Every structure is written in structure tokens, then in C-alpha cells.
Amino acid sequence: MSELDRRSLLKMGAAAIVGTVIGNGITLYAAPANAGEAAAAAGGNALEVPPKGKARWGMVIDNNKCTAQCTACTAACRAENNVPVFGDERYDGHWIRKVTLTPERGGPEKHLPLLCNHCDQPPCQHVCPVAATFTRHDGIVMIDKHRCIGCRYCMIACPYKARTFVFKETTEWTNKDVPKRAHGVVEKCTFCAHLIDQGKLPACVEACGKSGEAAMLFGDLNNPESAIVKYIRAVATKGVREDLGLEPKVFYTGI
Template identity: 40%
Template sequence: MTINIENKNNDETVNSLNKDAESSRRNFIFGSVAAAGLSVAPGMMLYQTANARSLSDFSLKEGASSKVRWGMLVDTTKDVDWNKCVDACNKEHGLGNEKNSRDDQKTQYIRVVDVKNKGTGYSMSLPVMCQHCESAPCVDVCPTGASMKRPDGIVLVDRHRCIGCRYCMMACPYKARSFVHEVLTDQTENTPRGKGCVESCNMCVNRIDNGQEPACVEASGGAIIFGDLNDSESPISKILSKHGGKQIRADLKLNPGVHYQGI
């Protein structure tokens, strides 16, 4: 309900956005699009689509803010073909254009992991991407500062600084990173990638900065929720506080931004 009220305020006084610098990004994502969500219970939104932000939204000028912590919640109990998310990811970032690499060398931002309990025979699958840790080991070990965490919690590689040492790949407990082994052509405009650099899921940082959800979230049909973990009123925070969620390898105390249900 709070979301709708915020939205109304935004419509009435556009200028208030500019005054309230710190919450603009949040308002935009969650405020202006509340009606588009699919609700499963009163007051609880399962997912919502975000309108594309125009360049006039001032947070584009402000840059990433530490007031926000972007995160994702993956509901593995949903009957979803996770490969749809992988395909959407590949399309968004132009992955899969390696010609000479072996399959195990090719870049993947999302892996679909199948797990089976041999005792009971229960099996399930879950998508595993960069978990966007709060204390990211890849950032700790990077010798050049290429592996970095934005103020809003997104962990990504600055390819301008990456020397391809692959220390981060060794450090990552989630095996989330890939190394490009060959000369690439035909990259997408928004995801430059090339030989000799390590890369991984960047939570579709180009889309987030433009007010869109990550590609996998859009393709998941509501099985992945994206939102601000710092905002207790955001759908993702509400669901997490009500129903809980698990982080993979929570024992490492890295506090990943990606949470799971049903694992």
C-alpha cells in the first residue's frame, strides 16, 4: 500500500523527486509500476514489470547509490524451465559466440544446476549465477581492482582493468565466473566482452540503470523476483521477511544478494 501512496506523490509533484534524491531510483522501480504486478496474496506482489526510465530521470546522473542493495529471490518450487532464463541471458549479453572454445570453456553467466537426493530420489534444479556477495571474495583477491562492487551491491568486472589472471575464478565459491579464451566479434552494444578477460553475471547492470529488470527475471515468469533488499517495503524484502529464503553456502558468511526458496 505504501508503494501506491509513493506513486501518487510522484505523479503530483515531479519536483519532489529531485529533492528526495536518495529514494528516487527505488521509487521509480517500485513506485511507478505497482499496478503491473501479479499478486498472489493481499498486499503481496510476486513480480512486477518496470517501465523504461527516460534519460530525464535524474538518478542516471547520480549514479549507483549505496542506499540501494539490489538482490534477487529465486523460487525453485515453481515449475519453470530455467533454460528460458539462460537463453534470455545469452541473448541480452550476446553470449555463445565462441567458435573455437570447448564447451567447458564457453562463457556462462547462469548455470542450471541439477541436484538429486540419492536416498529419497527427490531431484530439483536451480539457476546459479553470480551471487553478488556483500563481502565478495573475487573483489578481495583482484590484484588490479578490476573485480569490483558497485555501491548498490552489484559485483562486476571492469574489463578496462582486468588482466585475465583468473584469481577471482579461483576465489569464487559459486563458480560463477568465466574466462574468454578467444577473439570475439559481434558483441552486443551494452555488453562489451573480449579475449583475455574474466566475466560474469552483472545483474544486467545496463538494464537496471535504465529502469528495467534483469533479463532472467523478465524471462522467469515470476519465479525470480528482483528488488531492493535495503527497502523493507519492497516486494522482495516483504516476501523474504515473511517466508524466509536461503543463501547458497550461507556458512561462508559472504551475504550474497541472491536468495533462494525451496532449496
């Protein structure tokens, strides 16, 4: 997408109405543009963090905006969290990855970023034999790598393939404030919990707003006034494999 197009898109994000084309001649009018999206579009990354135990973080990904070529979110995630690329797909870690969906009945392909859905009923946590995977007070499902024994039950349990095993340690630090992972543990998206604790947006959301297509919206699902709740109330959203009853907290529009 050219620079001019992106600018106009950002303007759209800041305007009162966001319209998205979901099919031939069908335009979806979303909720009024809100603080979160406007802040993301403007490049700000402030996040209002409620007191401990009150928040329930969630994400909306507008798949009508997300494009095949854009890798802003995945690149930002790798840089922030020291997720390496070795050039060998057997060893590469993936906290967020772009997935291509091809409809069986034909039609355009969809490209969506898939990350840990931070389920309310996380199967990975239920199967963990050493209680290394846990749900934080704000609903983020995390791995305590100090405890993880690397048995990989959780990788089998996760229907989103959100977890990867650290077969090979990286030696490069792209962000020295965040620990890397030693060989023999399982790693996955943390919703950038270290940034949330500092009142900042996750790296992928910030990158998507800054250099991507501004397709991601992050916020508190418990707060009825938050941008994300208003958006979900106004626009039809869907989780990936909602039929499994895991209650994922990452919602998609346009899939």
C-alpha cells in the same frame, strides 16, 4: 508447462496469496503478491531506482516454480549480454546456468539457476591483484574489464563458479548496446547493471516473468517496502553455501 498452466500461474502471482507446494501435502503460503512480482507477471519491466548509494539489489529465486526444461533466464542472459555458445564447453561462457541438485538421501532432483550471488563479502574482489573487481554503490559486484589482466584468481576464489574466462571471443553481436568481452579477461553476471541504471529489470528476471515460470523476484533489499523484502520476511529463504559467511544477495526458496 502448457500455455493454460502458465496463465493460471500468472493469475496466481497476481492474486492476494501465493501458495507453493514444498513437499508431500505441505503448502507454503507466501507473502501477499506484490508490485514487483505482479509487474513481472504482467510483462512490465519497470524498476524503481533509489538515489545513488541507497540501493542494495538482491534477488529471490523460488525453486519450487523453477523447472528443469525451462531455459528462459539463461537464453535471455545470453541474448542481452552477448554471452556466446560455441558448442565446446571449454570455451562457453556462463553468466547464469541451470544446476541440478541430487539429494544424497534420495528424493526429487532440484533444478536451480545459479548466477553470481553478488556477495557482501566478495572473495573474488578480495583476491583481485589489480582491483579490477569492485563493488558498486548499489552492491553489485562487477569486473572492470579495462583493468582485468586475466589472472583468474577470482575464478578460484568464487565458491559459486559464477565466473568464466574468455578463452575465445565471440564475433556475433546479439545486443549491440552491450560490449562483448575480448580474449583474456574474466566475465560474469552483472545483474544487468546497464539495465538497472535505466530503471529496468535484469534480463533473466524479465524473461522468467514473461516466458518462464515467474520464479524470480528482483528488488532493493534496503527498502523495507519493496516486494523482495516483504517476501524474504514472510517466506523462509536460503542462500547457497551461506555457511561460508559471504552474505550472498541471491536467495532461494525450496532448496
